[in-house]
Amino acid sequence: MENKKKALLLNELGKAQKREGRLSKKELAKIAKKVCMPENEVFSTATFYSFLTLEKRAKHSILLCNCPAEYLRSSDKISKYLEKKLKVKLGQTTKDKKIYLGMTSCIGLCDKAPALLVDGKPVVNVTTKKIDELLRSLK
Amino acid sequence: MTEKKILFDSALKGAGIALSKTPTEVIEVVKNSGLRGRGGAGFPTGLKWEIAAKSQGEHYIICNADEGEPGTFKDRLILSTVPLNVIEGIIIASHAVGAKQAYIYLRGEYNYFLPKIRKAIKKARPLMEKIELNLDIVVGQGAYICGEETAILNSIEGHRPEPRKRPPYPAEKGLYGSPTVVNNVETLAMVPLIFLGIFDPKKRLCSLSGDVEKPGVFEILEGKQIGKILEEAKPIGIPKAICFGASGGIMPYDPCMEITEENIKERGCFFGSGTIIIVNHTHSIVELCESIQKFFVHESCGYCMSCREGSKRMLEYIKRISAGKATMKDLNKLEELCNFVSVASFCALGRSMPLHILTALRHFREEFVRKCR
Numbered sequence: 001m002e003n004k005k006k007a008l009l010l011n012e013l014g015k016a017q018k019r020e021g022r023l024s025k026k027e028l029a030k031i032a033k034k035v036c037m038p039e040n041e042v043f044s045t046a047t048f049y050s051f052l053t054l055e056k057r058a059k060h061s062i063l064l065c066n067c068p069a070e071y072l073r074s075s076d077k078i079s080k081y082l083e084k085k086l087k088v089k090l091g092q093t094t095k096d097k098k099i100y101l102g103m104t105s106c107i108g109l110c111d112k113a114p115a116l117l118v119d120g121k122p123v124v125n126v127t128t129k130k131i132d133e134l135l136r137s138l139k
Numbered sequence: 140m141t142e143k144k145i146l147f148d149s150a151l152k153g154a155g156i157a158l159s160k161t162p163t164e165v166i167e168v169v170k171n172s173g174l175r176g177r178g179g180a181g182f183p184t185g186l187k188w189e190i191a192a193k194s195q196g197e198h199y200i201i202c203n204a205d206e207g208e209p210g211t212f213k214d215r216l217i218l219s220t221v222p223l224n225v226i227e228g229i230i231i232a233s234h235a236v237g238a239k240q241a242y243i244y245l246r247g248e249y250n251y252f253l254p255k256i257r258k259a260i261k262k263a264r265p266l267m268e269k270i271e272l273n274l275d276i277v278v279g280q281g282a283y284i285c286g287e288e289t290a291i292l293n294s295i296e297g298h299r300p301e302p303r304k305r306p307p308y309p310a311e312k313g314l315y316g317s318p319t320v321v322n323n324v325e326t327l328a329m330v331p332l333i334f335l336g337i338f339d340p341k342k343r344l345c346s347l348s349g350d351v352e353k354p355g356v357f358e359i360l361e362g363k364q365i366g367k368i369l370e371e372a373k374p375i376g377i378p379k380a381i382c383f384g385a386s387g388g389i390m391p392y393d394p395c396m397e398i399t400e401e402n403i404k405e406r407g408c409f410f411g412s413g414t415i416i417i418v419n420h421t422h423s424i425v426e427l428c429e430s431i432q433k434f435f436v437h438e439s440c441g442y443c444m445s446c447r448e449g450s451k452r453m454l455e456y457i458k459r460i461s462a463g464k465a466t467m468k469d470l471n472k473l474e475e476l477c478n479f480v481s482v483a484s485f486c487a488l489g490r491s492m493p494l495h496i497l498t499a500l501r502h503f504r505e506e507f508v509r510k511c512r
């Protein structure tokens with residue numbers, strides 16, 4: 001029974017991250033209790049994953065796929081364009097805390113490269129024009 | 140006779156037939172089918188099940204839907220067209236080894252598939268109840284290493300997903316120390332087809348991308364010429380090299396080469412997950428290696444020194460070569476480091492990490508030398 005609860009940890013962390021935009025100390029303690037694990041271990045697990053954060057990152061997230069197939073389809077041009085438009089570097093959040101620009105391991109959309117994950121949803125065959133539209137819609 | 144198509148919708152029929160057999164019979168059928176794991180290592184599936192079934196303890200089945208190998212997207216196609224086949228595979232495996240609990244470990248990047256998978260599970264519920272199987276979904280939170288079969292165990296147990304020492308293999312001592320079968324999405328999706336009599340072990344799915352007009356998932360028969368596949372996919376520019384994902388190596392493009400594990404191995408590469416990325420004449424192999432190495436620096440789990448530090452030092456060398464600032468001595472140092480990392484790393488990720496550079500140096504050495512002083 002206890003084992004089954006542990007298997008819930010990752011789902012719980014994911015849900016909390018989605019709800020609050022981050023994992024606060026209080027939240028982590030609550031989850032630890034729920035899954036019957038020590039708080040420090042929950043903390044150690046939570047800090048491993050790239051989708052989970054302790055601080056609030058931003059309202060929206062734009063994740064670039066870092067795979068070589070994307071690179072061949074000039075994803076670096078797209079990432080440079082995004083960096084210029086948002087005035088941040090990969091792995092940073094815009095000054096107004098609105099958009100986080102990051103990298104993720106292959107999102108499995110290499111046949112529709114370049115591709116992005118915007119707030120968890122895929123955006124494919126990205127062009128600079130599409131990015132302009134996208135940034136306008138992310139209010 | 141139904142056509143032997145990989146993405147054939149079994150509509151619970153395969154699982155229905157399997158559940159009318161005894162677990163031992165099911166294992167025998169799967170063993171005789173010649174099905175091997177499609178995730179990379181290619182271990183015979185029936186044998187894995189048999190080992191787990193014979194091991195003592197509570198049994199678990201894990202469907203590894205954390206396919207993160209760059210350039211691989213066949214699982215995405217399977218989950219979106221025949222998700223029920225995967226669930227059937229899980230049910231049949233659970234019946235075979237006597238598992239009452241199964242997990243689907245879905246990568247966070249595929250979060251948007253959740254409704255589809257839940258719907259498929261709902262459809263399969265009567266069969267699951269028949270064998271008292273409980274099936275839960277665990278959603279990953281963005282970590283490539285979770286595709287490794289022991290890292291996935293730690294992840295589900297709520298620990299940091301660092302790989303475990305093998306042996307013991309998960310089939311003997313896996314989740315919570317109990318016998319656990321870890322199979323990937325494509326492998327499990329093949330299982331119901333075996334029972335429908337339409338499984339062909341020589342046929343597999345291959346994700347083709349890169350410099351082609353029509354990238355996508357291709358069903359290929361072992362021994363097909365790579366040039367024939369490219370005729371369908373329509374290359375952009377002149378194909379120069381084939382890259383088998385980040386950890387499969389790079390080799391020169393040869394239209395007459397027949398696609399078989401042996402042919403690819405002969406050239407130092409590895410076809411494990413069925414990934415083909417076409418690279419054309421406009422791209423530099425050194426820069427391609429740089430982009431692959433960046434990926435590894437991002438994904439090394441940090442557990443062992445040789446991979447954690449080695450990956451970064453390797454990237455430094457490649458960057459220097461790429462920028463034309465390296466000497467021949469640097470190039471030799473890089474090669475030495477690659478050889479070291481490929482034996483000293485703890486898990487398959489670290490050990491296969493230098494392969495792209497080593498194969499690139501074997502086949503495209505002059506591109507590196509030209510950039511060195």
Ligand code: SF4
Nearest residue numbers: 440442443446486489
């Ligand atoms: S080889 Fe790399 S990924 Fe594997 S355990 Fe070591 S640091 Fe982690």
